[in-house]
Amino acid sequence: MTQTLTIIKPDDWHLHLRDGDTLQRVVGHTAARFGRAVVMPNLTPPVTTAMAAQAYRQRILEALPDDTTFNPLMTMYLTPSMSPQDIVEASKAEHVIGVKWYPAGATTNSSLGVHNINECTETLEAMAEYNVPLLVHGEVTDAAVDTFDREAVFVETILDPLLHQLPTLRVVLEHITTSQGADYVSSQGANVAGTLTPQHLLLNRTSLFQGGLRPHNFCLPILKRESHRVRLMEAATSGDASFFLGTDSAPHAQSAKESDCGCAGIFSAHAGIELYAEAFEDAGSLDRLEGFASKHGPAFYGLPLNTDTITLARESWQVPESYSLGQERLIPFRAGHSMRWSML
Numbered sequence: 001m002t003q004t005l006t007i008i009k010p011d012d013w014h015l016h017l018r019d020g021d022t023l024q025r026v027v028g029h030t031a032a033r034f035g036r037a038v039v040m041p042n043l044t045p046p047v048t049t050a051m052a053a054q055a056y057r058q059r060i061l062e063a064l065p066d067d068t069t070f071n072p073l074m075t076m077y078l079t080p081s082m083s084p085q086d087i088v089e090a091s092k093a094e095h096v097i098g099v100k101w102y103p104a105g106a107t108t109n110s111s112l113g114v115h116n117i118n119e120c121t122e123t124l125e126a127m128a129e130y131n132v133p134l135l136v137h138g139e140v141t142d143a144a145v146d147t148f149d150r151e152a153v154f155v156e157t158i159l160d161p162l163l164h165q166l167p168t169l170r171v172v173l174e175h176i177t178t179s180q181g182a183d184y185v186s187s188q189g190a191n192v193a194g195t196l197t198p199q200h201l202l203l204n205r206t207s208l209f210q211g212g213l214r215p216h217n218f219c220l221p222i223l224k225r226e227s228h229r230v231r232l233m234e235a236a237t238s239g240d241a242s243f244f245l246g247t248d249s250a251p252h253a254q255s256a257k258e259s260d261c262g263c264a265g266i267f268s269a270h271a272g273i274e275l276y277a278e279a280f281e282d283a284g285s286l287d288r289l290e291g292f293a294s295k296h297g298p299a300f301y302g303l304p305l306n307t308d309t310i311t312l313a314r315e316s317w318q319v320p321e322s323y324s325l326g327q328e329r330l331i332p333f334r335a336g337h338s339m340r341w342s343m344l
């Protein structure tokens with residue numbers, strides 16, 4: 001008999017959907033698996049106001065069938081010109097869930113982000129007061145800091161001082177990649193949480209160089225060494241409610257990835273829950289998947305659990321070599337390889 005696993009419908013707490021034609025092509029993968037997703041605001045131009053976030057949400061819903069139950073939760077892109085009044089508006093906007101902090105230059109479409117977080121103090125104070133979470137891309141951008149050290153240095157020199165300054169601010173350290181990031185989140189109170197991606201649970205930095213340079217395994221923060229992956233798996237499967245699912249699925253055209261200056265980002269929405277099922281199965285912790293994927297995120301954000309369920313079957317399937325992206329192709333995570341778990 002096929003082994004199956006039924007869990008409360010999961011949510012993706014960190015997702016890139018883009019806009020226009022790419023949005024149309026990718027959003028169905030997420031809506032087929034997840035009840036809700038926190039949609040990142042790093043469009044060009046970025047989504048900086050509650051009004052722009054609502055309009056973007058409408059475009060996402062229009063890209064789905066009329067009877068969809070998928071609920072996009074929106075974020076606003078922090079810039080030095082965001083004001084406390086913008087935060088008041090965000091706190092009132094029904095579908096806006098938080099503000100995303102991209103250190104300027106840290107990753108894809110972050111050039112309009114924040115150079116010095118001290119420029120945003122009043123806005124952050126308003127976020128603490130109005131209970132609006134700060135979603136953090138946790139890397140320093142100083143060229144003198146080694147790429148592999150940027151998260152650990154950020155946690156110690158930027159995030160920890162900020163939380164000392166604003167101890168009630170609710171913070172999500174997004175896509176944690178290091179033991180330092182995981183240790184920090186688990187050592188903090190209930191106002192600090194972290195998301196974990198499938199690639200950082202399943203791969204280590206050697207996967208960037210397996211038989212040659214592997215641009216489709218390149219994302220930011222960059223994959224780290226095996227000891228970090230082991231710590232992230234331990235965090236994900238620990239049952240600690242500070243950690244929850246965030247795929248960071250980030251579609252880029254094949255030509256933009258396979259380039260002399262390739263974009264950072266891994267597309268994983270096509271297998272957004274199945275990849276985690278493999279990771280948790282490898283750890284002998286399938287019983288902990290539901291907490292991580294379906295319960296800890298809603299608890300942090302103060303939202304109800306989804307009322308429906310999904311069922312995964314231990315039946316293998318082949319990931320396509322690529323998906324269409326109009327004139328371009330989109331190379332998915334595990335392209336051409338098999339997955340152990342499938343959605344029923």
Ligand code: NCD
Binds near residue numbers: 219264
């Ligand atoms: C993301 C993207 O492509 O928008 N890329 C990535 O490598 N993760 C941005 C981000 O989350 O850093």
Ligand code: ZN
Binds near residue numbers: 014040250
């Ligand atoms: Zn991201």
